[in-house]
Amino acid sequence: VFSHVQLSKRGAIATGPNMSGKSTLMRALGACALLANCGFLCPCKAKAVVPHYSQVVWVSAEGDRPAEGISAFGYEAMISATLLRRATEGTLALVDEFGRGTEPRAAKAAVCTLIEELSERRTQFVVAT
Numbered sequence: 001v002f003s004h005v006q007l008s009k010r011g012a013i014a015t016g017p018n019m020s021g022k023s024t025l026m027r028a029l030g031a032c033a034l035l036a037n038c039g040f041l042c043p044c045k046a047k048a049v050v051p052h053y054s055q056v057v058w059v060s061a062e063g064d065r066p067a068e069g070i071s072a073f074g075y076e077a078m079i080s081a082t083l084l085r086r087a088t089e090g091t092l093a094l095v096d097e098f099g100r101g102t103e104p105r106a107a108k109a110a111v112c113t114l115i116e117e118l119s120e121r122r123t124q125f126v127v128a129t
Helices: 022-037 072-086 104-120
Strands: 011-014 055-060 091-096 124-128
Touching: 011 022, 011 104, 022 055, 022 091, 022 124, 055 072, 072 091, 072 104, 091 104, 104 124
Parallel strands: 011 124, 055 091, 091 124
Antiparallel strands: none
16 A cells, blocks of 8 residues: 655644554654665655655654552653654654643643644644644
């Protein structure tokens, strides 16, 4: 199955129902970016343009860490802070289902803030909801 993906200079938000392939699409984008940036062939059309990235960052909240006393929301805050410390103009940030460890209104606010911060840093991003 072929996917036509054209990212804007800023990024994209991938939405859809559960099990629709959002995470798979983001993994494929990350793999293509890494392969192309290392000089390897990647599964793209012949005329595809893959930008040069200084880093590709995958962010996916995995739940809480009760042994460390960290809630799911706290863990997501930690990984988003790490992403924002590392994000630069040459970064591709792939953020999968950020905010699922909290209630929907707080998750929406956190995702919107994350997208605004990534945009200010001119970081290209794909965020799956």
